[in-house]
Amino acid sequence: MIYLQHIVDELDEQLPDAPFVREGGSLLMMVGLPGTGKSSIVRGLNDTLPHIVVSTDAIRAKMRNQPTYTAKEMMLVYEVCYAIIEKRLNLGQRVVFDASNYLKARREYVASLAKSCGAPVATCYVQASQEAIGQRLAQRISGKKQTGDLSDADLSVYKWMVEAQEPITSEHLILDTTSTPAAALAKKLYAYWSRIEADAANDPNLQPPGWTSQFSSPD
Numbered sequence: 001m002i003y004l005q006h007i008v009d010e011l012d013e014q015l016p017d018a019p020f021v022r023e024g025g026s027l028l029m030m031v032g033l034p035g036t037g038k039s040s041i042v043r044g045l046n047d048t049l050p051h052i053v054v055s056t057d058a059i060r061a062k063m064r065n066q067p068t069y070t071a072k073e074m075m076l077v078y079e080v081c082y083a084i085i086e087k088r089l090n091l092g093q094r095v096v097f098d099a100s101n102y103l104k105a106r107r108e109y110v111a112s113l114a115k116s117c118g119a120p121v122a123t124c125y126v127q128a129s130q131e132a133i134g135q136r137l138a139q140r141i142s143g144k145k146q147t148g149d150l151s152d153a154d155l156s157v158y159k160w161m162v163e164a165q166e167p168i169t170s171e172h173l174i175l176d177t178t179s180t181p182a183a184a185l186a187k188k189l190y191a192y193w194s195r196i197e198a199d200a201a202n203d204p205n206l207q208p209p210g211w212t213s214q215f216s217s218p219d
Contacts, residue, residue: 002169003111004076004079004080004083005083005208007063007080008080008083008084008087008092009064011059011062011080011084012084012087012088013127014062015052015054015084015088016052017052018050018051018052018053018088018093018094019091019093020091020092020093021048021050021051021092021094022092022201023092023097023118023198024088024089024090024091024092024117024118024119025088025091025092025093025094025114025119025194026049026089026093026094026095026119026120026122026193026197026200027085027089027094027095027096027097027110027114027119027120027121027122028094028096028097028121028122028123028124028189028193029099029101029107029110029111029121029122029123029124030042030064030097030098030099030101030124030126031099031100031101031107031124031125031168031172032099032100032101032124032125032127033100033133033158033161033162033165033179034133034137034151034153034154034157034161035103035128035132035134035136035137035140035153036126036127036133036159036177037126037128037136037177037182038098038126039057039151039191040146040177040182041092041126041175041177041185041186041189042096042098042186043125043182043186044089044183044185044186044187045186045189045190046157046188048190049094049186049193049194050094050184051093051094051095051096052082052088052093052094052095052096053095053096053098053100054084054085054088054095054096054097054098055098056074056077056078056081056098056099056100057098057151057152059077059080059081059084060073061152061192063076063077065078069137069153069157078099078106081097081099082109082110082113084115085111086112086117088118089113089114089119090117092167095119095134096108097129099107099163099203100165100173102161102164102165102166103164103165103166104167104168104169107123107168107170111170120196120197120199120200122173122174122192122193122196122197123168123170123171123172123173124172124173124174124189124192125168125172125173125174125175126174126175126176126177127174127175127176127177127178128176128177128178129178132177132178132190133158134155137153137154137155138155140152140154140156141155144197152204159179173188173189173192173205175188175189
C-alpha cells in the first residue's frame with residue numbers, strides 16, 4: 001500500500017494543474033479498444049474545457065519501459081489511475097479518464113468513485129471500422145506513431161480485448177472515427193460533457209459530500 005501511494009504521488013506530481021470548476025469535480029470516462037482514436041478526440045478538448053487527462057497509456061509508459069499488458073500489470077495501472085482520479089476530483093477539477101475501460105466492473109467502479117466525490121460522469125464510447133483500426137495499429141507498430149500516441153497495444157492486444165469487452169448499458173455518447181476528423185468529434189464531446197455537467201447542477205444525487213448541510217438550520 002505504501003509502495004502504491006508512492007507511485008500515485010510521484011505520477012500525480014508530473015501531471016499539470018487544472019482550475020477549480022465545481023465542488024466534487026467532473027469526470028469524462030472514455031471507452032474504446034486500441035486504435036479507435038480515443039486519445040485523438042481527447043486532445044481536441046484541450047482548447048475548450050480546462051481539464052487534466054489521466055491516461056492508462058501514459059501511466060503504463062512511466063511505470064514500465066516495456067509494457068506487457070498482463071492482467072497483473074493492468075490491475076496496477078488502473079489502481080494508480082483510480083487514486084489520481086479521486087485526488088483530482090476532490091480538488092474540484094475536470095478529469096478525463098482515457099482508457100479502454102472495456103470491462104463493466106471497472107466502469108462501474110470509476111462511476112461509483114466519482115459519485116462518492118459528488119462528480120457527474122460523462123461516458124463516451126469511441127469506435128471505428130476494423131479496417132481503419134488495422135491500419136492505425138500497423139502504423140503504430142511500424143514506428144510511425146501519430147503525435148501524442150503513447151500506446152504500445154498492437155493487433156494481438158486488440159483481438160483479445162474484442163473478445164473480452166462488455167457493452168455499456170448506461171447513458172453514453174458514441175463517436176465513430178472511421179472517416180470523421182477527431183477535431184469535429186471533439187466538438188460533439190464538448191457539447192455532451194457540458195450538458196452532463198449542467199444537468200448535474202440540479203441533481204441532488206450528484207452533489208459533493210456535505211452539500212445538504214447548506215440547507216440545515218442552526219440550532
